[in-house]
Amino acid sequence: MTAENAIADLRSALPEGSLITDPDSLQAYRRDRAEDPNAGTPLAVVRATSTEDVQAVVRIAAREGIGIVPRGAGSGLSGGSSAVDGTIVISLDRMREIRIDPALQMAVVQPGAFNAEVKSAASEHGLWYPPDPSSQEFCSIGGNVATNAGGLCCVKYGVTTDYVLGLTVVLADGRAVKLGGPRLKDVAGLSLTKLFVGSEGTLGIVTEAVLRLVPAQRAPTTLVAMFPTVEGAIGAVVDIKAAMRPSMLEFMDRVTINAVEDMMRMDLDRESAAMLIVQSDESVEIAAQQIEMIEQTCGMHGASEVYATSDPDESEALIEARRQAIPAVEKRGALLLEDVGVPLPRLGDLIDGMRVIAETRGVEIAVVAHAGDGNTHPLIVLDPTDAEQRANAEIAFGEVMDLAIALSGTITGEHGVGRLKQPWLADYLGDDVLELNLRIKRALDPDGIMNPGAVFGAL
Amino acid sequence: MTAENAIADLRSALPEGSLITDPDSLQAYRRDRAEDPNAGTPLAVVRATSTEDVQAVVRIAAREGIGIVPRGAGSGLSGGSSAVDGTIVISLDRMREIRIDPALQMAVVQPGAFNAEVKSAASEHGLWYPPDPSSQEFCSIGGNVATNAGGLCCVKYGVTTDYVLGLTVVLADGRAVKLGGPRLKDVAGLSLTKLFVGSEGTLGIVTEAVLRLVPAQRAPTTLVAMFPTVEGAIGAVVDIKAAMRPSMLEFMDRVTINAVEDMMRMDLDRESAAMLIVQSDESVEIAAQQIEMIEQTCGMHGASEVYATSDPDESEALIEARRQAIPAVEKRGALLLEDVGVPLPRLGDLIDGMRVIAETRGVEIAVVAHAGDGNTHPLIVLDPTDAEQRANAEIAFGEVMDLAIALSGTITGEHGVGRLKQPWLADYLGDDVLELNLRIKRALDPDGIMNPGAVFGAL
Structure with a gap:
């Protein structure tokens, strides 16, 4: 009953x-x-x-x-x-209130508000909420907090946790607590705000977030470079990152370039093996220097075409191409979406290894990446009605995570463990760290009612 | 036995x-x-x-x-x-190894290494470790991690936790675990790295940290402004912060100005009620615009003197004056050091209230502040041999924290709760959040052996 x-x-x-x-x-x-x-x-x-x-x-x-x-x-x-x-x-889809406090340079946001809505509300006050998942137009702040979401500008501006100053959380016993708040520095007690960010609803439910805003970003200059080889593109990423702090450093492989071109008709070179999208949001003078250096670096790594623009609309169109990469590849079939990340110097090894996995398992893997962070989204394309392909894709899905672990990487950089990656968490964390996670989970949710099966599996 | x-x-x-x-x-x-x-x-x-x-x-x-x-x-x-x-x-004073990985742009540091040593090692590779407590020459990274230390550049560059990617921690049962690591994005499992930052040794002992480095800071332009009133200086702080993102925004009151002048002989105007030190590290052109705007803002708020320099040595000397504020005031007597912070718009109320407390209790309170963060260091000066003054100073110490709490502020912005502020933690957090802290403390240190009495008092 x-x-x-x-x-x-x-x-x-x-x-x-x-x-x-x-x-x-x-x-x-x-x-x-x-x-x-x-x-x-x-x-x-x-x-x-x-x-x-x-x-x-x-x-x-x-x-x-x-x-x-x-x-x-x-x-x-x-x-x-x-x-x-x-x-x-x-x-939480009906809890969408957004209050901007321009004097505090903070936003107080309910979890159902979309990321892009927070950005838009902030911009009315000349302020900016940086975290920018590609799904920004249709993902909610609550989900962003739950997964510690990243995005494109993280390579310079950090991830969601860097902007969360306070949370209202409903705990597993129904109490509501306010953690942190509108204070830029606060070290009184344990960093519980940070603990709840990225906890994927397994410790409590976030019903309000206090977010740090920063002054509006300068209009960026955007550069696109096409490469005949993946190695060239990755070499350029490593060198650019070593020389400066770009505000975006994105990678798309050939399959992705073609999928985007199919959908958006932007005259991208379909023969290129890889494309980089790089941005500088420094002052006009510095940005010009940086873009010149990026051009040279791409040239040195064999780029076949380099194009830069500081026109805002054109810039936005290029980035939109990147944001639409997942929807574009989705048109080729059902996807198993990956989110593995490695220390930047291992990025080339990761992409090489994924190519081998794709060949071995006979599946198509399209790769888009927040390359500057070493965070990749291999998209395994499959026909959901083909049982054998599905089985192979699922094997490949696991092998990509095993590969990332072997390269000192993570099984998820910004999407979260959820239920799909839960079986790999123990391998990634190891027994001791998993046990430490579980001790905290049990301390805060002793009956295991909060998002059961997510992240930790059955308790 | x-x-x-x-x-x-x-x-x-x-x-x-x-x-x-x-x-x-x-x-x-x-x-x-x-x-x-x-x-x-x-x-x-x-x-x-x-x-x-x-x-x-x-x-x-x-x-x-x-x-x-x-x-x-x-x-x-x-x-x-x-x-x-x-x-x-x-x-941990003998564990001082620092390894810089320029390709990863990270430092792997043992806890006894001094903050300034990490900065110095990074700078050999054109890299920068931003967090800069005033004690950077003699404070250790282990302590910085334990307290989530801040500093002067935090107003633009954030605090210690923003740069900690991984930790090796010895737990209360003697196991050593590696949390996080050399990955810019990683959301696999709970954010334990962030939980241990700021935990003041109550959950475990950090024996190694993986720190994020960024490209070297541009040479900053530094501005000093003297004000006949505290209100004028605070008004300027609020307006500067609303208009831009300075890389430093520091405040010193009259007592502090005089103490620094006594020690360092810099020709500071001893009659001024307040002094601001503001920095911009933008490109030359933008920095010049910002400094001009800061000058105008200070002028509008009644500054009696404004001086700007982009000479690196002169800049450094001005900042050194600020860093020496605590040692300078220490020459006037023993200190009870405060570290309260409030949302920026309440900063004026906090400083006014502290003046009232000082008058009521008959003690001297010198105020230095990371003003741009709303984080102040009221220094209560006392003669340790005068029992009555000591008692009054201790009452004032508590009243300053009560005042901060009443203004939606924190009892500690960057120094930690330690043992001295432990009696105020419950008032600040409230019963539910304190209980949540204790559940985590007990889950990780069931016998209460890790730094007993710090932060939480007797368990």
Whole structure:
């Protein structure tokens, strides 16, 4: 009777229209963008409108021992918000308030607000929220915080955690706590704010974030370089990174270039093996020097074509090509999305190794990368109706992570472990560090109700 | 017999010359720079030479239930490494190795290395480690990590945690774990690296850190402005911060100006109520624009004198005046050092309130501040032989923290809670967040042997 009791209690505790239990309507909340074929069906979905709503749900779930899967915009790529049978999905999609405090240079944001909406609200005050996942137009801040999301400008400006000063979190027992706050420096007590960033909903549910804003970015100069070899492009990345701090340093391989060209018709050279997109947002004079040095570096590494522009629209169009890389490759089939990263000097080895895996397993792997960070997104393309290909793709998916681990890299740089990468976490962390993670998980969520199965698997 | 067993076991487990038990020699390890009058006397001091040494000591201490106080350079200002009777002090002062990896743009550093030594090693490769506590010449990286230390350039470049990519930590059971590593993005598992930064030795002992380096800073332009009123200086701070991102924005009040002038003879105007030191490290052209705007802003807020220089030696001399502020004020008597911070718009209220506290309690409070961060260091000056003054100073010390809390501020921005501020932590965090801290403390150090009494008090 647990489920029925819970539903009845949820109905009376929540505002009208917040509770979804109709089987057809539940479908829309079963999967995130990882399209996990093993996603379950929740008991109910709650579309929360406030921290209090979230608390009410967690209290009922805790009492009945029911798991909770938090969900933002559903743009996650590791299955961190895939539903689990019999759980309650708490969707934060209706909590979208954004308050900008220009004097403090901070934003107070509810988790359902989209990343691009925060950027846009900040820009009205001449301010900037840097983290910029490619999905910025349709990913939520709550998800960004949950996965410590990165993006393109991280190579200069850091990742989400670098901008999170405070969080309101609903804990596993339904209490709401405020961690950190609108203070640039604060070392009183443990760094709990930072602990919750990247915890993928396994320790609590973020219902508000205090984000640091910075003055607006200068208009950047953008350079695109095409290379006949991947080695040339990677060599240029390493040399550029050693010489300066570009505000963007992105890589696309031939498959990706062609997929983007198919979708966007930008006259990209389809024969090129690799393309770099590099940006400098320094002052006009310094940017000009940097772009000249980047041109020379690309030339030295055999670039067949180099083009630079400081026209904002043209710049934006080039970056949009990069942002559309995943959707463009998605048109070729279903994707298994990777997110492995290595120390920068091992980037070439990683890409070489992935080529071998693709050949061995007979699958296509398109590679886009935040190359300056050593963070790559190999996209394994598959026909979902072809069982053998699917099996091979899944083997390749694991082998890419094994390869990254062997190169002192990580199994996920910015997308999170979610449910899809959970089986590899122990290999990556090792027994002692995994056990340390679990001690904290158990200390904060002793009954294991927060996002069960994500990151840590069954407890 | 616990103590004798432990000493015998330490002696056989450690390299020759690592163990100190002679009562006279122990004296030097009883206090840090906070000069806590309640510091105890340890059973023994171990001057570790390796992670393995630290593990050996922790294993013995854990077995015997003996507390451990970790210690870096002893420059802490909150009593975080004050000794406790009957404990073992682990001094990391002999572990000072620094390895720079220019291709990775990272430093691998042992905890006893001084901050300035890391900066210097990085600069040989054209690289820069930004965090710059005023004590950089004599504070250790281990202590910087333990307190998440800040400094002067944080207003633009962030604090220690922003540069820590990985840590080797000896846990309370003697296991050593590697958290994070040489990867710019890594979200696999909980953010344990960030949790250990700022944990003040209460969760484990850091024996190695992987630090992110960035390209060398451009030569900055430095501006000094003198103000007839504190209000004018604070008004300028708020306006400068709203308009740009300076690489330094420091404040000194009249008492501090005079103390520095007494010590350094720089021809500072002793009648001024406040002095700002502002820096821009943008390109020459942009820096010139910014400095002009800063000059105008200071003028609008009534500055009596404004002076700017891009001469590196002169710049450095001005900043050195600021770095020497605490030592200069120390010449006036013993100090109770504060480290309270508030959201920037409340900075004026904080300084006003401190003036009232000083008058009410009949003590002198000199104020230096990382003004751009809202982080202030009120220095309460006292004659240690005057019991009544000491009592009043201690009351004022608490009242300053109460004031900061009332202004939505923190009791410590960058020095840590240590032992001196521990009684105020509960007021600042509130019961729920304190309890959350304690759950993590207990999960990682169930017997409470790691830096007992620091941050959390008796468990």
